[in-house]
Amino acid sequence: MKRPESMSARRKFGVVGGLGPLGSADVFFKMVKATPASSDDEHVDLIFEQRPFSGSGSSSAATTERKLYVFDMIREFEKRGVTTVVLPCFLSHTFIDELKANTRLPIVNIVEALRCYVQRKFPDATRIGVMASDYVRGKKLFETYFPSPRFEIIYPRAHGDNDPVTDAIYGPLGIKRGNLRGRPVELLRAASEDLADQGAQVIVPALTEIALVADALGPQRVPLIDSNLAYAQYAVSAPGGSRAPTFKVGVVGGVGPAATVDFLNKVVRNTPASRDQDHIKLLVEQNPQIPDRTENLVGTGTDPTISLYATCKKLEDGDADIIAIPCNTAHAFVERIQPYLGIPIVNMLTVTVAYLRETYPALRQVGVLATSGTIESGVYKKALEAHGLTQVAPEPALQARVMEAIYGKSGVKAGFSTGRCEEDINVAVDGLIADGVEVIVLGCTELPILLPGGEYVARNGARVTLVDPTEVLARRCIAYATSAGD
Structure with a gap:
């Protein structure tokens, strides 16, 4: 029958x-x-x-x-x-x-x-x-x-x-x-x-x-x-169907650890809430053992694809609705793993570029401070060009100082936020200003710890706007979560 x-x-x-x-x-x-x-x-x-x-x-x-x-x-x-x-x-x-x-x-x-x-x-x-x-x-x-x-x-x-x-x-x-x-x-x-x-x-x-x-x-x-x-x-x-669950943002943490904390702080700070229960549900998989992304992209470091994918799958298994990865360089691997996931990764690079185009409609050139892996992978360059924008990266000597500010013995990944690392990154910003850019993307999630987003005044008095992709990502995740409850 x-x-x-x-x-x-x-x-x-x-x-x-x-x-x-x-x-x-x-x-x-x-x-x-x-x-x-x-x-x-x-x-x-x-x-x-x-x-x-x-x-x-x-x-x-x-x-x-x-x-x-x-x-x-x-x-x-x-x-x-x-x-x-x-x-x-x-x-x-x-x-x-x-x-x-x-x-x-x-x-x-x-x-x-x-x-x-x-x-x-x-x-x-x-x-x-x-x-x-x-x-x-x-x-x-x-x-x-x-x-x-x-x-x-x-x-x-x-x-x-x-x-x-x-x-x-x-x-x-x-x-x-x-x-x-x-x-x-x-x-x-x-x-x-x-x-x-x-x-x-x-x-x-x-x-x-x-x-x-x-x-x-x-x-x-x-x-x-x-x-x-x-x-x-x-x-x-009675009719079937799942209840409307509380929206949950999954976070790939540990890439790097300080940047994860910075991202979480920005989510909390930007969420319109008058009590604890108004805040967004977050699931963080803190996995500092994910192999270094830059070492793989510019050298012979271990491929982090499986580790990134495994971490995302844990978030998916934990009922996350979307995934945020507060690491710019890791986005060079997003296109590899997204097709195998059942939930979307909110691409920090593309949402940042969309923010730039919406906020600065006359903009043509964008300075990018990022790891050498991010620069050489071309992920920001590709995202910017898709919106008619041109990437301007530091010249090689200044890019070396950017890497020193991030990975050096006195760099931000080693726990420093003042001194040598601050000097190195300021010199790199001055170099991009000299190249004529008016907006700079802080394209490594550790950099906002050294340089808060907003207006930057160079030693010669020149001014430039620093855009923090971590902040943009946090706001976008908040928007997804709050709209899901409407």
Whole structure:
């Protein structure tokens, strides 16, 4: 039989088990039951994962153990190709926003599923009886999804210090201990009667174990829905698709280390934010062991292609949306590795040249201070010529002083920012000014540490504008991240 079109691009569900082993297994079974299928191969893909949970065996709280248990399982689901997470645990839904903030997988919301079910099956119901644990009641989980004044949430009344629903599930003779007859059923039956007495129009179990004893409760004065089945049906039938994740910028760090810190500082400084949470999510892979780019381009140094690619793949595997490489010379290798990546590298050179053309429309010549590897690779020359601009590099003796300022014993890569290195780079700038340039690109990410971008005044009083590609790259990454949230 031909597979229906709706099943051809099937979703893959991951069911988090173990937090209520009996209840979560029931949800798994009912998801299979709820799937519209006329043959085995038309059923949805399901993974049911259950591990021993070492957290509290009572209704206490959304403990750290519970949160990390669920999060680790979702991470495993991501690795196994799951597209949708099913979380049959009401306690865990009290911290569902924390989970959603840290995964790309959509989590089917059990309380939202029940609200949709109630509104569809009982459109006139406004007084909703809820059988929940004391913790879920205290967190007002149902009040969030069934808000007043449209709805009124009613809970069974306690008998002294005893909450009948919590006792039925978590007590010494509770369902959690495998008791599906006797005292737990009596407690739940009494709770149901109490809700009816309070005027509830429908009763919603907020513990997945209650469905296991629904038949034993017998006929009800008020409809008692099967929350597990409602959740299962909602999960199977609800539209798929990933949630909109938080945009993440991946950074190839360590090329060089000080330049990476400088780039991160510029991202933070240029981000419009009034609190920590307004800043951009960054993933930095600090890998100073990437072979030197200049040594490879001008000599016999080790090819850094594999190391650069491996670092970019780690960022891609870490769910980065774009990659920034705060190293000009490394961009000589970008065209080699970009075709093998699933996310774009924001090319610092091309965005800098685009910035120059937009900011200085009459510009014709651009001075470039960079490593000899960057100059000889021609990457800036090519990018500039694509916009009708001409590269002006220092003459050989001055280029040697640029390299000394960067790589010398007293250079910026050795941790210096004043003294000999500062003198060397100033002489190189003066040389480019003498060649008639009015704008100079600081084409090595260490150079802004010596020469901040902006106006530079030479010893003879001549003025030139220094453009910092690290700053341009940071602003462009910020623009991508903020526009993704619009």
